[in-house]
Amino acid sequence: MNLSSYNVDPSEISVSGLSSGAYFAIQIQVAFSASIKGAGIIAGGPYDCGGQMSYINCMFTNSPSITQSISNTNLWSGNEIDDIKNLTKHKVYMLLGTSDPLIGASVMTQLYKYYVTDGQFIPSANVVFKNDLNAGHTFPTDFDSIGNNDCGSTSSPFISNCNFDGAGAILEHIYGPLKPRNNGALNGKFIEFNQGEFLMNSSAYGMSDTAWIYVPKSCSDGALCKLHITYHGCQQSHEKIGDKYIKNTGYNRWADTNNIIILYPQTVATNTIDSTSTDRESIPNVNGCWDWVGWYGGDFDVKSDNNLNSGTIYTFIVKAISSTGTESIASNSVTAKTIGNSPAVAMPNGLIATYITGNWITLKWNSVLDVATYNIYRNGNKVVDVRLTSFTDTCLKPATNYRYQVSSEKDIIESEKSIELKVRTLTLNVCFNDNNYNHIISRRAKSQYELCTTC
Incomplete structure (x- = not known):
């Protein structure tokens, strides 16, 4: 409700x-x-x-x-x-x-x-x-x-x-x-x-x-x-x-x-x-903490808008909504223009990693109006172009840092690259088949004596 x-x-x-x-x-x-x-x-x-x-x-x-x-x-x-x-x-x-x-x-x-x-x-x-x-x-x-x-x-x-x-x-x-x-x-x-x-x-x-x-x-x-x-x-x-x-x-x-x-x-x-x-x-928020470190953007401790295109005019208004869902009359509008030149093709925003394993990463971003193709960049190099607003990058190395960006393309004109996303693949569990003595010597396990003395 x-x-x-x-x-x-x-x-x-x-x-x-x-x-x-x-x-x-x-x-x-x-x-x-x-x-x-x-x-x-x-x-x-x-x-x-x-x-x-x-x-x-x-x-x-x-x-x-x-x-x-x-x-x-x-x-x-x-x-x-x-x-x-x-x-x-x-x-x-x-x-x-x-x-x-x-x-x-x-x-x-x-x-x-x-x-x-x-x-x-x-x-x-x-x-x-x-x-x-x-x-x-x-x-x-x-x-x-x-x-x-x-x-x-x-x-x-x-x-x-x-x-x-x-x-x-x-x-x-x-x-x-x-x-x-x-x-x-x-x-x-x-x-x-x-x-x-x-x-x-x-x-x-x-x-x-x-x-x-x-x-x-x-x-x-x-x-x-x-x-x-x-x-x-x-x-x-x-x-x-x-x-x-x-x-x-x-x-x-x-x-x-x-x-x-x-x-x-x-x-x-x-x-x-x-x-x-x-x-x-650049780590997941797996404990459900409030953002005081910048998990979801660098403007986490101010009141501002981000992920905007350069040289573009934006208009902001505020409306109140009643308990029945009725909207009030809009407030006076505030118009602002971001610095720089307006892009011929808008840059995609909202790039996130929706799933991460030891060998692959799934990316997702917001669509851009009238754009049919998106270019995926990994570590600065183009990997592929896609028509969807998601992509799964496979055959990656475990426990490795990767950097991703996405651009949009229309009539051979490419937008600026999105804000860079840094992602680290997970560490794969390694199974060791050995006897107890070698496990302890290799520090993969503790003896009963060690466990008791560290309590």
Whole structure:
């Protein structure tokens, strides 16, 4: 079903997230700061960190530089992102467990410096940094739920009873004192809705076809309500752990008594690599993480359009859609022309790898109007021309990097080549037929003694 409409106060919208969801919440907070009131960040790092370096340097015990992130934030203000003056009014609650093996204190300290001391985007009085909770990489609650872990655990579903109400701490810091939460049966409804309504071909961007929302009864009845959007972490989507993040993090208990709608967007794991993915992250998003590293394009942390042809005029309008599907009158149009000369034949876009094995790769791209032939390039050399918008490249080497581009051709005139897609074939499993002694000597197996001593 499509998402219904509700009476939401546009000045009372906030975000939160754990892990990749924390990074994504920061991106939404900064890029759309005019629409956001505050953010709750559990185990995340500096804005644009994944845009500056490999994601590995934004994790563990590293201390990622924030110099370029601060510079970009100032440079992009009012263009690629909303005016940074909006951030001065934001409330931010930062939370990190002392036993978190994935995001160290040094990473979140850099986030604090980005917000407050170095970036000076948000006053220190508006930011809380709780870093004394003995917790792992997890969402902390103060109640037991099905499948939750010990507080110090870092394992699925990454939700733990830590005798600390993380959801409540975040919501009360952002919105101020709230009415006591509902610890009993909730009065509202959990609704699964069509997330694809807002994004065509959603799985190509790592988004699930459906998402969830919790709507208190008062909000269903038309009361003016707040909206909190919370982004799950890697391996926490509905695809991975069912409704545990949706129902067991504690947000709904507070929402039920305080007129707060809770939106739970959902990712999906992908085994594809987008042609616009950054050079650093040409790997599939198999854990269903939110894009904070550039899996689905280099503009992952700004509000912009890409995959456009040079020298071409584009017109943008916005329409509102009601719960019944009725469209509003279009907004005033905005017209922009990309730099460069207009191509005689348009370039194909949307190049992705839809399937990858050890020996072959299947490619797919968007069609170009009035074009019947497409040229496939591998590692800079033309391989073949095809009439379909897909192609399977075979007889490839396992565990090998390949680069692909596609061009369109009309009346012997060829377009520019598409943005390059980098793909690595999978490693084939090798079967060794040998005795146990040789397996251990060759380090293909461990002895019982080794297994015990490494526990």
